[in-house]
Amino acid sequence: MGYLARQLAGPTDPAPDAGWTEAPERKGFFTDTSICIGCKACEVACKEWNALPLDGLSLSANSYDNTGGLGASTWRHVAFVEQSQDRIAQARESGRRLVELGMPGVGAPPARREAMPPAPVDGHGPDLRDMLAAANATTVEGTPVVGPLPDFRWLMASDVCKHCTHAGCLDVCPTGALFRSEHGTVVVQADVCNGCGYCVGACPFGVIERRSDSAVSVRGDGHVPDVGVAQKCTLCYDRLTDDQTPACAQTCPTTSIRFGTREEMVAIARERVAQLHQQGFTEARLYGANDDDGVGGTGSVFLLLDEPEVYGLPPDPVVPTAKLPEMFRTAGLAGVGLLGAAAVAFLGGRR
Amino acid sequence: MTTSPFDSYRPPEEGRRRRRPSVGSQATDAARDLARTGRTWLNRDGGGRREAPAVPDAEFTDYYGHPVIKPVPWKHEIPAYLFIGGVAAGSGLIAAGAAATDRPVLLRNSRYTAMTAVALSGAALVADLGRPERFLNMLRTVKLTSPMSVGTWILSGYAAFAGVTTAAEAARAVRLPRRGALATVQRTLEILDTPATVGQALFGPPLAAYTAVLLSDTVTPVWFESRSHLPFVFVASAAMASGGVQMVLGPTSETGPVRRFALLGVGTDLLAMHRLEQHLDGLDLREPLETGAAGRKLRLAKLLTVAGGVGTLVAGRSRTVSVVSGVALAAASALTRFGIVEAGIESAKDPRYTVAPQKRRLEERRRQGNVHDSIVTVR
Numbered sequence: 001m002g003y004l005a006r007q008l009a010g011p012t013d014p015a016p017d018a019g020w021t022e023a024p025e026r027k028g029f030f031t032d033t034s035i036c037i038g039c040k041a042c043e044v045a046c047k048e049w050n051a052l053p054l055d056g057l058s059l060s061a062n063s064y065d066n067t068g069g070l071g072a073s074t075w076r077h078v079a080f081v082e083q084s085q086d087r088i089a090q091a092r093e094s095g096r097r098l099v100e101l102g103m104p105g106v107g108a109p110p111a112r113r114e115a116m117p118p119a120p121v122d123g124h125g126p127d128l129r130d131m132l133a134a135a136n137a138t139t140v141e142g143t144p145v146v147g148p149l150p151d152f153r154w155l156m157a158s159d160v161c162k163h164c165t166h167a168g169c170l171d172v173c174p175t176g177a178l179f180r181s182e183h184g185t186v187v188v189q190a191d192v193c194n195g196c197g198y199c200v201g202a203c204p205f206g207v208i209e210r211r212s213d214s215a216v217s218v219r220g221d222g223h224v225p226d227v228g229v230a231q232k233c234t235l236c237y238d239r240l241t242d243d244q245t246p247a248c249a250q251t252c253p254t255t256s257i258r259f260g261t262r263e264e265m266v267a268i269a270r271e272r273v274a275q276l277h278q279q280g281f282t283e284a285r286l287y288g289a290n291d292d293d294g295v296g297g298t299g300s301v302f303l304l305l306d307e308p309e310v311y312g313l314p315p316d317p318v319v320p321t322a323k324l325p326e327m328f329r330t331a332g333l334a335g336v337g338l339l340g341a342a343a344v345a346f347l348g349g350r351r
Numbered sequence: 352m353t354t355s356p357f358d359s360y361r362p363p364e365e366g367r368r369r370r371r372p373s374v375g376s377q378a379t380d381a382a383r384d385l386a387r388t389g390r391t392w393l394n395r396d397g398g399g400r401r402e403a404p405a406v407p408d409a410e411f412t413d414y415y416g417h418p419v420i421k422p423v424p425w426k427h428e429i430p431a432y433l434f435i436g437g438v439a440a441g442s443g444l445i446a447a448g449a450a451a452t453d454r455p456v457l458l459r460n461s462r463y464t465a466m467t468a469v470a471l472s473g474a475a476l477v478a479d480l481g482r483p484e485r486f487l488n489m490l491r492t493v494k495l496t497s498p499m500s501v502g503t504w505i506l507s508g509y510a511a512f513a514g515v516t517t518a519a520e521a522a523r524a525v526r527l528p529r530r531g532a533l534a535t536v537q538r539t540l541e542i543l544d545t546p547a548t549v550g551q552a553l554f555g556p557p558l559a560a561y562t563a564v565l566l567s568d569t570v571t572p573v574w575f576e577s578r579s580h581l582p583f584v585f586v587a588s589a590a591m592a593s594g595g596v597q598m599v600l601g602p603t604s605e606t607g608p609v610r611r612f613a614l615l616g617v618g619t620d621l622l623a624m625h626r627l628e629q630h631l632d633g634l635d636l637r638e639p640l641e642t643g644a645a646g647r648k649l650r651l652a653k654l655l656t657v658a659g660g661v662g663t664l665v666a667g668r669s670r671t672v673s674v675v676s677g678v679a680l681a682a683a684s685a686l687t688r689f690g691i692v693e694a695g696i697e698s699a700k701d702p703r704y705t706v707a708p709q710k711r712r713l714e715e716r717r718r719q720g721n722v723h724d725s726i727v728t729v730r
Contacts, residue, residue: 007496008496068417081414121359121360172497174489175492177488192488192491193481193482193485195481195482200423201699202568203421204570205419208421210424228480229482230481285729292723304727308726309419310412312413312419313419315727316710316713317570317726320569321496323568327567334559334583334585337586338555338590341612341615341619342444344615345448345612345615346452
């Protein structure tokens, strides 16, 4: 695909496209929500490392989620969803339907294809295959299910900026305050941002936000930095520069948040979802691993256990700038129409 | 130390925190017991009293009603700018027409209107910024992927031409001396007058149309989905507004073309708004345009458009009817801009408007067997 054609949509490597020569490999997160325990250590680590101000202190009564969502001063957010048995069954069924659709067939399937998990690491304990053999339930495909459906489950998922291949926020920024880093991530330069707020409306995931003056400082001198400036996760640009792991990934106690090259993250994610499906957990699905999606794939890949909208994620996000050529063409046509109308009005009529 | 059987699948941690053998063997024993009985937290099947879930079962597919996307943090300055910018854009065209057809009063009025409007536009934009002192950062780059950057340059170009034509008009009005530096300035302005008039007229349509792209190039459901219709609504609205203003300011003897211009605007506006509503109706996105404050504004706008249009049509040489119709048309344009902006922001606040159209188009693609472009994958 040509250089210009791949700037607004489709699969591409964003850092070289942004003009980086000899860019390091694209970095990203893989957030495996199936092993998230909802401890919110990622939220805390992010706040601490980035010295983010307080943005409210209240109880939401929405399960254990008192954070609400991502925002100018919240760059990691742990979602909590409480589900009953029928919802779990629906999630399992909707995931199974995805398989039936033959979705998505991108890339090579993961190497491991056997219907049962592999043998455990030597000396580490019992063989899971014995357990699976003992359980008598199977899915419609005949794959053994690990136990019957539980009565209840908690979905916990740590959400973060997706660092899209085609980032709406970055594309629409009129000042160049948002830029593509050499790691393929999207970062705000606070001193360049003029606070126009356009990026806020251009993010398909509702991540970036302008910091309001209601933010409360956590610093000794009471200063709130960058009020009126758009803010979001930088994928710890400062830590990456020194070959460090982002704060959230480093602190995650269950390795639910993993950090590495995007290629590696997608590979791990594919392997993991295949493993869960083999075990009968057909509700598992990946989010953002497909480079053909509406944002050209996301730098942060997620493994979800239900439809994305259940977690507050859009089911089919499209970066608005993908349609920009079409919009400018329509506007051009309308503009020519206006010029024509003026000409007709002045030159076409009688004096 | 946990005792889940799955611990047996945990790869050994390399290089740090080696397990002490005693604890390790205990865990292994406990895990082996569990494996033997086959009962774990995963396959236990009820029994005993459990706590009722804290949240009652509900068929929600959103996250506690939270919006999926964030609305743009824009206040009234932006719809006000859309309106004033429309007035400026149309006035530039009217000024060029007046210059070409020798209508001096209309020329003067439309030039001053354009300059005032473009100055107010700039003020509204600066006022809207989160950090107004950083306004000039907008001019540090030209970015074709950002309608706001493109628009800033369109507005700047338009303002530059409008400045020249306004200065030329003012210089004619004040009768400068025939000799000296001021006379040189006046002669220079006379030379620049025609090219600047043409420049202003050519920057007018982009100024009127780009604001539609500005709104559509966001994920705000109502604006994004209106992208094929909004530019036509906005240029029509600009023609109505600028025509209306000149109908108010100018004598009926010179505003005949302006009335025709406004009438073309009225027709296009009604048609384009109708098509926009039909289009959004098909996506179940019409509700934000019809409910709440936005709905009231858009209904009133339509009423005023029709009334102003009829008035313009029958005004003839009546100054009163012309003024009343002009005011109605300008008000209709302003209400349309406010209504569209507010409807968009409302549509961003409700996850329904974000999730439902996306799910529908996803299902549609899946029905057609097109599954390669979904963000959700299973492999």
